Amino acid sequence: MSRVITISSGKGGVGKTTSTANLGTALAMQGMKVAVVDADIGLRNLDVVLGLENRIVYDLVDVVEGRCRLRQALIRDKHFPDLCLLPAAQTRDKDAVTSDDMIALTNQLRAEFDYVLIDSPAGIEAGFRNAIAGADEVLIVTTPEVAAVRDADRIIGLVEAFDKGHPRLILNRLKPRMVSRGEMMSIEDVLQILAIELIGVVPDDELIVTSTNRGEVAVLDRGSRAGRAFNDIARRLAGEDVPLTVFDDSPGLMSRIFGAFGFRARGSER
Amino acid sequence: MSFLETLFGKRTRSSDIARDRLLTVLVHDRVKLTPDMLDQLKIELSAVIARYVPAVDAGAIEVTLLRGESSDHLKADIPLRRTPHNL
Numbered sequence: 001m002s003r004v005i006t007i008s009s010g011k012g013g014v015g016k017t018t019s020t021a022n023l024g025t026a027l028a029m030q031g032m033k034v035a036v037v038d039a040d041i042g043l044r045n046l047d048v049v050l051g052l053e054n055r056i057v058y059d060l061v062d063v064v065e066g067r068c069r070l071r072q073a074l075i076r077d078k079h080f081p082d083l084c085l086l087p088a089a090q091t092r093d094k095d096a097v098t099s100d101d102m103i104a105l106t107n108q109l110r111a112e113f114d115y116v117l118i119d120s121p122a123g124i125e126a127g128f129r130n131a132i133a134g135a136d137e138v139l140i141v142t143t144p145e146v147a148a149v150r151d152a153d154r155i156i157g158l159v160e161a162f163d164k165g166h167p168r169l170i171l172n173r174l175k176p177r178m179v180s181r182g183e184m185m186s187i188e189d190v191l192q193i194l195a196i197e198l199i200g201v202v203p204d205d206e207l208i209v210t211s212t213n214r215g216e217v218a219v220l221d222r223g224s225r226a227g228r229a230f231n232d233i234a235r236r237l238a239g240e241d242v243p244l245t246v247f248d249d250s251p252g253l254m255s256r257i258f259g260a261f262g263f264r265a266r267g268s269e270r
Numbered sequence: 271m272s273f274l275e276t277l278f279g280k281r282t283r284s285s286d287i288a289r290d291r292l293l294t295v296l297v298h299d300r301v302k303l304t305p306d307m308l309d310q311l312k313i314e315l316s317a318v319i320a321r322y323v324p325a326v327d328a329g330a331i332e333v334t335l336l337r338g339e340s341s342d343h344l345k346a347d348i349p350l351r352r353t354p355h356n357l
Binding site: 145146149150153154157179182183184185186189192193195 | 288291300
Protein backbone atom coordinates (compact mmCIF):
# COMPACT_ATOMS: atom_id res chain seq x y z
CA MET A 1 0.00 0.00 0.00
CA SER A 2 1.63 3.23 -1.04
CA ARG A 3 1.14 6.41 0.92
CA VAL A 4 0.81 9.96 -0.35
CA ILE A 5 1.95 12.51 2.23
CA THR A 6 1.82 16.28 1.74
CA ILE A 7 4.19 18.55 3.66
CA SER A 8 2.57 21.91 4.33
CA SER A 9 2.92 24.92 6.63
CA GLY A 10 0.95 27.98 5.60
CA LYS A 11 3.85 30.33 6.22
CA GLY A 12 6.78 30.32 3.83
CA GLY A 13 10.36 29.77 4.84
CA VAL A 14 9.78 27.44 7.77
CA GLY A 15 11.37 24.38 6.15
CA LYS A 16 8.80 22.55 4.00
CA THR A 17 11.18 21.91 1.13
CA THR A 18 14.08 20.94 3.41
CA SER A 19 11.75 18.57 5.28
CA THR A 20 10.46 17.01 2.06
CA ALA A 21 13.98 16.48 0.68
CA ASN A 22 15.32 15.02 3.92
CA LEU A 23 12.34 12.76 4.64
CA GLY A 24 12.33 11.52 1.05
CA THR A 25 16.02 10.68 1.21
CA ALA A 26 15.70 9.09 4.66
CA LEU A 27 12.85 6.84 3.46
CA ALA A 28 14.90 5.87 0.40
CA MET A 29 17.78 4.99 2.77
CA GLN A 30 15.35 2.59 4.48
CA GLY A 31 15.00 0.84 1.12
CA MET A 32 11.67 2.37 0.15
CA LYS A 33 10.75 3.52 -3.35
CA VAL A 34 10.06 7.23 -2.96
CA ALA A 35 8.84 10.01 -5.23
CA VAL A 36 9.15 13.62 -4.07
CA VAL A 37 6.88 16.04 -5.91
CA ASP A 38 7.41 19.80 -6.07
CA ALA A 39 3.88 21.25 -6.10
CA ASP A 40 5.08 24.84 -5.92
CA ILE A 41 4.37 25.67 -9.56
CA GLY A 42 6.29 28.76 -10.66
CA LEU A 43 8.64 28.76 -7.66
CA ARG A 44 10.60 25.57 -8.16
CA ASN A 45 12.88 24.77 -5.18
CA LEU A 46 13.01 21.09 -4.34
CA ASP A 47 15.33 20.36 -7.30
CA VAL A 48 17.93 22.78 -5.91
CA VAL A 49 17.73 21.41 -2.37
CA LEU A 50 18.31 17.89 -3.73
CA GLY A 51 21.08 19.11 -6.07
CA LEU A 52 19.21 17.90 -9.18
CA GLU A 53 18.59 21.25 -10.87
CA ASN A 54 20.82 20.47 -13.86
CA ARG A 55 18.99 17.31 -14.82
CA ILE A 56 15.48 18.66 -15.41
CA VAL A 57 14.03 18.08 -18.86
CA TYR A 58 10.29 17.86 -18.27
CA ASP A 59 8.18 18.97 -15.32
CA LEU A 60 4.86 18.35 -13.57
CA VAL A 61 2.90 20.61 -15.91
CA ASP A 62 4.37 18.82 -18.96
CA VAL A 63 3.02 15.55 -17.52
CA VAL A 64 -0.40 17.02 -16.73
CA GLU A 65 -0.70 18.59 -20.20
CA GLY A 66 0.44 15.41 -21.92
CA ARG A 67 3.70 16.66 -23.42
CA CYS A 68 5.59 13.73 -21.90
CA ARG A 69 4.98 10.55 -19.99
CA LEU A 70 5.37 10.54 -16.20
CA ARG A 71 8.49 8.39 -16.40
CA GLN A 72 10.23 10.89 -18.68
CA ALA A 73 9.71 13.70 -16.17
CA LEU A 74 10.94 11.78 -13.11
CA ILE A 75 14.56 12.52 -12.18
CA ARG A 76 16.58 9.88 -10.41
CA ASP A 77 18.47 10.98 -7.26
CA LYS A 78 22.28 11.14 -7.29
CA HIS A 79 22.66 8.71 -4.39
CA PHE A 80 19.54 6.57 -4.26
CA PRO A 81 18.14 5.13 -7.49
CA ASP A 82 14.84 4.43 -5.70
CA LEU A 83 14.36 8.14 -4.98
CA CYS A 84 12.84 10.21 -7.79
CA LEU A 85 11.95 13.89 -8.12
CA LEU A 86 9.02 15.24 -10.09
CA PRO A 87 9.97 18.92 -10.50
CA ALA A 88 7.56 21.84 -10.63
CA ALA A 89 7.28 24.01 -13.72
CA GLN A 90 9.20 27.24 -13.34
CA THR A 91 7.64 29.27 -16.14
CA ARG A 92 3.98 28.61 -15.38
CA ASP A 93 1.76 29.51 -12.44
CA LYS A 94 -0.40 27.53 -10.06
CA ASP A 95 -3.46 27.76 -12.32
CA ALA A 96 -1.74 25.43 -14.79
CA VAL A 97 -2.98 22.42 -12.77
CA THR A 98 -6.24 21.52 -11.06
CA SER A 99 -6.99 19.39 -8.02
CA ASP A 100 -8.27 16.65 -10.33
CA ASP A 101 -4.96 16.73 -12.23
CA MET A 102 -3.10 16.28 -8.95
CA ILE A 103 -5.33 13.38 -7.86
CA ALA A 104 -4.75 11.65 -11.22
CA LEU A 105 -1.02 12.28 -10.96
CA THR A 106 -0.71 10.92 -7.41
CA ASN A 107 -2.66 7.83 -8.44
CA GLN A 108 -0.19 7.22 -11.26
CA LEU A 109 2.70 7.62 -8.80
CA ARG A 110 1.10 5.22 -6.31
CA ALA A 111 1.53 2.43 -8.84
CA GLU A 112 5.31 2.88 -8.88
CA PHE A 113 6.29 4.08 -5.40
CA ASP A 114 5.89 3.14 -1.72
CA TYR A 115 5.89 6.79 -0.66
CA VAL A 116 4.88 9.92 -2.54
CA LEU A 117 5.91 13.10 -0.68
CA ILE A 118 4.41 16.35 -1.94
CA ASP A 119 6.07 19.67 -1.15
CA SER A 120 3.22 22.14 -0.81
CA PRO A 121 3.53 25.83 -1.69
CA ALA A 122 3.07 28.38 1.09
CA GLY A 123 -0.31 30.02 1.43
CA ILE A 124 -3.87 28.73 1.60
CA GLU A 125 -4.94 29.24 -1.99
CA ALA A 126 -5.27 26.95 -5.00
CA GLY A 127 -1.64 25.77 -4.89
CA PHE A 128 -2.04 24.47 -1.35
CA ARG A 129 -5.40 22.87 -2.13
CA ASN A 130 -3.91 21.14 -5.17
CA ALA A 131 -1.02 19.88 -3.06
CA ILE A 132 -3.30 18.17 -0.54
CA ALA A 133 -5.93 17.00 -3.07
CA GLY A 134 -4.36 13.58 -3.62
CA ALA A 135 -2.88 13.16 -0.13
CA ASP A 136 -3.71 10.43 2.38
CA GLU A 137 -2.08 12.34 5.21
CA VAL A 138 -0.54 15.74 5.88
CA LEU A 139 2.51 16.81 7.85
CA ILE A 140 2.60 20.41 9.09
CA VAL A 141 5.95 22.13 9.49
CA THR A 142 6.25 25.06 11.87
CA THR A 143 8.93 26.91 13.81
CA PRO A 144 8.45 28.12 17.41
CA GLU A 145 7.49 31.64 16.32
CA VAL A 146 4.19 33.50 16.65
CA ALA A 147 3.60 34.00 12.90
CA ALA A 148 4.55 30.44 11.93
CA VAL A 149 2.38 28.82 14.63
CA ARG A 150 -0.54 31.08 13.76
CA ASP A 151 -0.36 30.03 10.11
CA ALA A 152 0.06 26.38 11.11
CA ASP A 153 -3.16 26.67 13.12
CA ARG A 154 -4.99 27.97 10.06
CA ILE A 155 -3.63 25.16 7.87
CA ILE A 156 -4.62 22.52 10.45
CA GLY A 157 -8.19 23.81 10.32
CA LEU A 158 -8.20 23.67 6.51
CA VAL A 159 -6.66 20.19 6.36
CA GLU A 160 -9.37 18.91 8.70
CA ALA A 161 -12.05 20.75 6.68
CA PHE A 162 -10.82 18.98 3.53
CA ASP A 163 -11.22 15.60 5.28
CA LYS A 164 -7.53 14.77 5.29
CA GLY A 165 -7.66 13.52 8.88
CA HIS A 166 -5.55 14.85 11.72
CA PRO A 167 -2.24 16.22 10.45
CA ARG A 168 0.97 15.59 12.40
CA LEU A 169 3.47 18.26 13.36
CA ILE A 170 7.16 18.75 12.64
CA LEU A 171 8.54 21.43 14.95
CA ASN A 172 11.51 22.82 13.05
CA ARG A 173 14.46 25.01 14.03
CA LEU A 174 14.06 24.66 17.77
CA LYS A 175 16.88 26.25 19.77
CA PRO A 176 16.93 24.33 23.08
CA ARG A 177 19.23 26.85 24.72
CA MET A 178 16.88 29.73 23.95
CA VAL A 179 13.96 27.66 25.24
CA SER A 180 15.75 26.99 28.52
CA ARG A 181 16.36 30.73 28.89
CA GLY A 182 12.67 31.45 28.29
CA GLU A 183 13.44 33.23 25.04
CA MET A 184 11.71 30.80 22.68
CA MET A 185 8.42 28.94 22.92
CA SER A 186 8.91 25.35 24.03
CA ILE A 187 7.69 22.11 22.45
CA GLU A 188 4.95 22.01 25.12
CA ASP A 189 3.85 25.61 24.41
CA VAL A 190 3.41 24.89 20.70
CA LEU A 191 1.69 21.54 21.24
CA GLN A 192 -0.72 22.99 23.77
CA ILE A 193 -1.73 25.72 21.33
CA LEU A 194 -2.03 23.57 18.21
CA ALA A 195 -3.26 20.39 19.94
CA ILE A 196 -2.06 18.00 17.24
CA GLU A 197 0.16 14.95 17.34
CA LEU A 198 3.90 15.62 17.20
CA ILE A 199 5.91 13.50 14.79
CA GLY A 200 9.28 15.09 15.48
CA VAL A 201 11.38 18.02 16.59
CA VAL A 202 14.24 19.27 14.43
CA PRO A 203 16.88 21.38 16.16
CA ASP A 204 18.24 24.49 14.50
CA ASP A 205 21.41 23.38 12.74
CA GLU A 206 23.86 25.43 10.69
CA LEU A 207 24.80 22.27 8.80
CA ILE A 208 21.44 22.55 7.00
CA VAL A 209 22.72 25.74 5.37
CA THR A 210 26.06 24.25 4.35
CA SER A 211 24.55 21.02 3.04
CA THR A 212 21.93 22.97 1.08
CA ASN A 213 24.72 25.15 -0.37
CA ARG A 214 26.22 21.98 -1.80
CA GLY A 215 22.93 20.49 -2.97
CA GLU A 216 23.20 17.66 -0.47
CA VAL A 217 20.67 16.74 2.22
CA ALA A 218 21.42 16.71 5.95
CA VAL A 219 20.27 13.10 6.52
CA LEU A 220 23.40 11.98 4.64
CA ASP A 221 25.61 13.83 7.13
CA ARG A 222 26.09 11.78 10.29
CA GLY A 223 27.31 14.86 12.14
CA SER A 224 24.11 16.81 11.53
CA ARG A 225 21.69 16.93 14.45
CA ALA A 226 18.91 18.09 12.12
CA GLY A 227 19.73 15.18 9.82
CA ARG A 228 19.41 12.71 12.70
CA ALA A 229 16.07 14.26 13.65
CA PHE A 230 14.77 13.88 10.08
CA ASN A 231 15.93 10.25 10.07
CA ASP A 232 13.95 9.66 13.27
CA ILE A 233 10.85 11.28 11.73
CA ALA A 234 11.16 9.05 8.65
CA ARG A 235 11.31 5.98 10.89
CA ARG A 236 8.22 7.16 12.79
CA LEU A 237 6.45 7.72 9.46
CA ALA A 238 7.22 4.10 8.61
CA GLY A 239 5.54 3.07 11.86
CA GLU A 240 8.59 2.52 14.03
CA ASP A 241 8.42 3.58 17.68
CA VAL A 242 11.35 5.99 17.98
CA PRO A 243 11.62 7.91 21.27
CA LEU A 244 11.88 11.68 21.00
CA THR A 245 15.52 12.60 21.51
CA VAL A 246 16.25 15.55 23.71
CA PHE A 247 18.91 17.41 21.78
CA ASP A 248 21.50 18.34 24.31
CA ASP A 249 23.13 21.45 22.98
CA SER A 250 23.27 22.99 26.43
CA PRO A 251 26.70 24.15 27.50
CA GLY A 252 28.51 22.46 30.37
CA LEU A 253 28.18 23.50 33.99
CA MET A 254 31.16 25.87 33.94
CA SER A 255 29.98 27.76 30.90
CA ARG A 256 26.51 27.90 32.38
CA ILE A 257 27.93 29.59 35.49
CA PHE A 258 29.96 31.98 33.37
CA GLY A 259 27.04 32.41 31.01
CA ALA A 260 24.91 33.53 33.92
CA PHE A 261 27.24 36.47 34.39
CA GLY A 262 27.42 37.35 30.76
CA PHE A 263 30.54 35.36 29.86
CA ARG A 264 30.69 32.50 27.46
CA ALA A 265 33.15 29.69 28.07
CA ARG A 266 35.23 28.61 25.11
CA GLY A 267 33.99 25.57 23.31
CA SER A 268 30.44 25.94 24.50
CA GLU A 269 29.34 26.67 20.95
CA ARG A 270 29.14 23.35 19.22
CA MET B 271 17.66 38.80 29.71
CA SER B 272 20.24 38.43 32.43
CA PHE B 273 20.24 35.83 35.16
CA LEU B 274 19.56 38.41 37.89
CA GLU B 275 16.59 39.86 36.02
CA THR B 276 15.17 36.37 35.64
CA LEU B 277 15.79 35.68 39.30
CA PHE B 278 14.00 38.78 40.49
CA GLY B 279 11.34 38.66 37.83
CA LYS B 280 12.06 42.15 36.53
CA ARG B 281 11.07 41.32 32.98
CA THR B 282 8.56 38.87 31.56
CA ARG B 283 10.16 36.07 29.57
CA SER B 284 9.76 36.77 25.86
CA SER B 285 8.53 33.20 25.29
CA ASP B 286 5.57 33.94 27.60
CA ILE B 287 4.85 37.12 25.69
CA ALA B 288 4.93 35.15 22.41
CA ARG B 289 2.54 32.58 23.85
CA ASP B 290 0.07 35.20 25.09
CA ARG B 291 0.12 37.12 21.81
CA LEU B 292 -0.41 33.90 19.90
CA LEU B 293 -3.39 32.93 22.05
CA THR B 294 -4.95 36.35 21.44
CA VAL B 295 -4.61 36.22 17.65
CA LEU B 296 -5.90 32.65 17.58
CA VAL B 297 -9.08 33.65 19.44
CA HIS B 298 -9.64 36.10 16.64
CA ASP B 299 -8.69 33.64 13.87
CA ARG B 300 -10.76 30.75 15.15
CA VAL B 301 -13.92 32.34 16.52
CA LYS B 302 -13.77 35.77 14.85
CA LEU B 303 -13.62 37.67 18.12
CA THR B 304 -11.80 40.96 17.62
CA PRO B 305 -9.78 42.40 20.53
CA ASP B 306 -12.54 45.05 20.93
CA MET B 307 -15.26 42.41 21.12
CA LEU B 308 -13.13 40.48 23.59
CA ASP B 309 -12.84 43.58 25.81
CA GLN B 310 -16.61 44.10 25.60
CA LEU B 311 -17.11 40.41 26.50
CA LYS B 312 -14.95 40.87 29.59
CA ILE B 313 -16.86 43.99 30.68
CA GLU B 314 -20.23 42.26 30.28
CA LEU B 315 -18.94 39.11 31.93
CA SER B 316 -17.72 41.08 34.94
CA ALA B 317 -21.04 42.92 35.15
CA VAL B 318 -22.93 39.62 35.32
CA ILE B 319 -20.57 38.10 37.84
CA ALA B 320 -20.60 41.28 39.95
CA ARG B 321 -24.32 40.70 40.54
CA TYR B 322 -23.38 37.57 42.48
CA VAL B 323 -19.80 38.12 43.59
CA PRO B 324 -18.41 41.51 44.52
CA ALA B 325 -14.92 42.79 43.72
CA VAL B 326 -14.64 41.68 40.10
CA ASP B 327 -12.16 43.66 38.00
CA ALA B 328 -13.05 43.60 34.29
CA GLY B 329 -9.50 44.61 33.32
CA ALA B 330 -8.00 41.60 35.07
CA ILE B 331 -10.19 39.01 33.35
CA GLU B 332 -8.26 36.82 30.96
CA VAL B 333 -10.14 35.08 28.18
CA THR B 334 -8.19 32.50 26.20
CA LEU B 335 -9.05 29.88 23.66
CA LEU B 336 -7.69 26.36 23.89
CA ARG B 337 -7.90 23.85 21.07
CA GLY B 338 -9.23 20.51 22.24
CA GLU B 339 -9.44 17.11 20.52
CA SER B 340 -12.93 17.70 19.12
CA SER B 341 -13.86 21.18 20.26
CA ASP B 342 -12.29 24.48 21.25
CA HIS B 343 -12.60 25.84 24.77
CA LEU B 344 -13.16 29.45 25.62
CA LYS B 345 -11.62 29.82 29.04
CA ALA B 346 -12.13 32.81 31.31
CA ASP B 347 -9.92 33.43 34.30
CA ILE B 348 -11.71 35.85 36.61
CA PRO B 349 -9.60 37.09 39.52
CA LEU B 350 -11.44 38.56 42.51
CA ARG B 351 -10.00 41.48 44.45
CA ARG B 352 -9.46 40.75 48.12
CA THR B 353 -11.66 43.13 50.10
CA PRO B 354 -11.94 43.56 53.88
CA HIS B 355 -15.29 41.73 53.63
CA ASN B 356 -13.95 38.44 52.30
CA LEU B 357 -10.67 38.46 54.17
